[in-house]
Amino acid sequence: MKELLRRLQYLFNRRRFDEELAADLEAHREMAALQGGIPLGNTLHLREEARDAWGWTWIDRFGQDLRYAMRTLRKSPGFTVMAVLMLALGTGVNIAAFGFFDFMVLRPLNVRNPATLLRFHRRSPQAYSFVLPYPEIAFFREYSKTLSAVLALDYTNLAVDGEERPLKAHFVSENWFQELGASAALGRLLEPALDGAVHAEPVVVLGYGFWRRHFGGDPSAVGRVVLFNNKPATVVGVASREFSGLSLAQPDIWAPIAQQPYFSPGSRLLTDFSIDIGWVQMWGRLQPGVTPQAAQEELKSLAAELHRQHPNDIWEHESIPGEPSGYAQSLLTGGRRGTGAEARDNIYPVAALVGTLTLLILAVACANLGSLLLARGVARSREIAIRIAVGAGRARLVRQFLTESFMLAVLGTAVGLLLGHFLLRMLMVSSGSPLWLDPTPDWRVIAFAIGVAGATALLFGLAPALQIARQRHRVTAVRQILIGAQVAASSVLLIVAALLVRALDNATAAQPGFAYRSIVAVEPELNMHGYTPTRARTYFDTLQERLRHLPGVESVSLTNTPPFGNVIRTERIEIDGRAVWALSDNVEPEFFRTMKIPLLRGRTFMAGESNAVIVSESLARRFWPQSDPLQQQLPVGEDASNTVKCTVVGVSGDARVAMLEDPDVSEIYFPAAPDQLTGMTAVIRTAGAPESVVTAAASIAKTIDPQVLPSVQMLQPALRRKLQTARYGALAVTVLGIAALGLACLGIVGVVAYTVSQRIQEIGIRVALGANPRHVLSAILRQFSLPVAVGLSFGVCAAAGLSLVLRRVLYGISGLDPAAYLSAIVLFALAAALAAWLPARRALRLDPMRALRCD
Amino acid sequence: MPKLDMPSGALVLLILRVLRSGALHGYAIAQRIHSLSSEALHVEEGALYPALQKILLKGWVTSEWGTSETNRRVRFYRLTPAGRKQLEAEMSAYGQVHEAIQAVLRTA
Helix, strand or coil: CHHHHHHHHHHHCHHHHHHHHHHHHHHHHHHHHHCCCCCCCCHHHHHHHHHHCCCCHHHHHHHHHHHHHHHHHHHCHHHHHHHHHHHHHHHHHHHHHHHHHHHHHHCECCCCCHHHEEEECEECCCEEECCECHHHHHHHHHHCCCEEEEEEEEEEEECECCCCCCEEEEEECCCHHHHHCCCEEEECCCCHHHHCCCCCCCEEEECHHHHHHHHCCCHHHCCCEEEECCEEEEEEEEECCCCCCCCCCCCCEEEEHHHHHHHCCCCCCCCCCCCCCCCEEEEEEECCCCCHHHHHHHHHHHHHHHHHHCCCCCCCCCECCEEECCEHHHHHCCCCEEECCCCCCCHHHHHHHHHHHHHHHHHHHHHHHHHHHHHHHHHCHHHHHHHHHCCCCHHHHHHHHHHHHHHHHHHHHHHHHHHHHHHHHHHHHHHCCCCCCCCCCCHHHHHHHHHHHHHHHHHHHHHHHHHHHCCCCCCHHHHHHHHHHHHHHHHHHHHHHHHHHHHHHHHHHCCCCCCHHHEEEEECCHHHHCCCHHHHHHHHHHHHHHHHCCCCEEEEEEECCCCCCCCCCEEEEEECCEEEEEEEEEECCCHHHHHCCCEEEECCCCCCCCCEEEEEHHHHHHHCCCCCCCCCEEEECCCHHHCEEEEEEEEECCCCCCCCCCCCCEEEEEECCHHHHHHCEEEEEECCCCHHHHHHHHHHHHHHCCCCCCEEEEHHHHHHHHHHHHHHHHHHHHHHHHHHHHHHHHHHHHHHHHHHHHCHHHHHHHHHCCCCHHHHHHHHHHHHHHHHHHHHHHHHHHHHHHHHHHHHHCCCCCCCCHHHHHHHHHHHHHHHHHHHHHHHHHHHCCCHHHHHHCC | CCCECCCCCHHHHHHHHHCCCCCEEHHHHHHHHHHHCCCCECCCHHHHHHHHHHHHHHCCEEEEEEECCCCCEEEEEEECHHHHHHHHHHHHHHHHHHHHHHHHHHHC
């Protein structure tokens, strides 16, 4: 310990100690000379050896290397800028991807004590649901001993004067802000003591963005009474800018969930145990020292108790699994429900795919830089020979070159960090993410960047450094491997880009199986407004009647699944032990005619029909490949003991109404039962442009019930919005692919040019002796065709492997789509051939005499 | 007298030993070893100063400024208590090894 302190003292006072040492040595010599001794050896060298004992020589050497590297890099600014940019591209993309992963998966949410927060959902052997009936949540809240707090959240749209679009309102339990540790920008937030009761004074808290937009940031907004859905409520405060609760959306207002019926008169959200009433999500905070398992056990027994009281609504054997909810990733799970085991969406395969693609770019950049450094090393062979001649050791040379590489890597990564931050910020702005998702690099991203810098420096620097230090001029093998690696990596990127572009073409150009271009959907969400099925019938009858009389309207019908919406219902069907998942929908008879989904066999439903089913073509083919699907019996139900046999009355064309991207799903349609009417959506097909109908339909809906403000939207823009992410993805991968192609071509140009210049005399002699120029050319290029071919085939295999993951997001394109592969390969081959031919051409234009004379 | 090679590791021991009787500067240390060994052992600068640096670092000696015979400011090295303990330890270890080697040489 003391020794270490002394050592550090030597480090900090190196100059003084060195001077003392020099004085000692000089005195020694002086005295030795007096006694006739002959001083031998170099004092500088002696001093250096003595200093070695301090153990800090490596710092001096490192400093020397660093200064030397700096000088070398400054001497060739063209190379340096090129290398730094190449690295910045490679590392920047990776840093951006990691940054995204970081704030989705690794960084805890910016709420109080995120580690003890759990998101709960319902599961039984037959069904699952990520939304709960509010009374069930209230029951848990009242009786749970393992949870210190239970939070509830319900999304609704509310209308306010002066805003064209409905507001995004979050009805939350009154402990919401307190539990999440939120602070108010102005006024107060919801407080359990004031806002918990059903009959408390109606209040709302404004979102920061809405406050700025609607009130111009006026502080006097607090305390005002504002009409929401024509109901007066007092604005009590404004939430802080960063706060958006447990949601990736930025809500406009928050209100106590106890007051939801006040804003939507007749709503049974607070009292009705049936699941169709609302979309309430539930979180819980664990008591200190309680494990999630204990909480789940307790909630399960509470659910069993509740099942005895409400056997129809609370499932038998219902369990309430809770998942850690302290990370943004958990917010991606919306409000899904369905029968059978839940279909999980997983962020990890996508993350792995993105990670692979971005690492590929980095690999291409590294391989390219490696070849550049090799070429430089050959150009610097004189310098290296001199350094070896004056006594530089191999290890020292390798260290010198590695220092240069590290410096390049650090510079490149620093620029890459900026680039990555910029990319991420652009992504966030364009996708309208909430403000608390902060793309500023935290320590994890910085650590990642440092790791990337170190790894890249070793990756692109080590092989050239070893080759150069060994003074080997035959670096062809290494170069060929590097070329092969570049070709493989960039061809994967190109193929994936081609697949994504094809997929997007397919999704936008081809029909999703119905006439979406001329469809308008009217979604009144009657169940949120306390409608009974009978009242809903009247509402929809009036609505449909009036809509049919609008000019330009061809057909109107009702469906349970809003097309291109976020609601998905799945049904599990099992015949003879074979189980199939299908997207299920409950529709009125007119639905097929309205949507222009062809009925290939049989007929549509008849009014009031039950136990009938219409299946899509692909489902029929899967179950009854040989026999006639009509009049077949399809067992449908939540569990095996409780199935209802439905008769197939028709076969429809495949139509992707809900899940556009997955080609494997089939659809199945049931007649709409009367009690489902409250959740229905009206679809309208127009003769001409659907724009004209949108406003008219909205005002018609308003005259029927001014409380209900349906969202009215055309499907074409909805589809475009849905495809927006995919379009960005395809664009990004295409840019990466082209960049990789460019890099690889650059590498090929360099290598071929170098080879030509090395063999210029040989070429001259051959041409002088009358060799056919074409033969000479092919002799030069032959050594590159092998690595390119090998790299390309590796690339194709890797892309095929990746496409297995991609398949689910490819919008109906096969992962082995020949057009995509072929176009990518042809593009690649052409570019590579051009890149090789351009420098090789120089060899043929040579004057043999000049070639022979040149050194 | 012919010059003998210094056995490795012995130099530190010799330096510590000659410093036991009082502080010396570098040249004096070399001289002292030279004369005490009847001019058999010759300590080169290239070995002496690195060894001195190592000993300083270990805390076995401290250095202080003094004036040499040539009227020059030089560093005198003085044994510390830790250095004294180290010297004892090294001397007894050396004695044991020496005796063991002698025993082998005598009887083999």
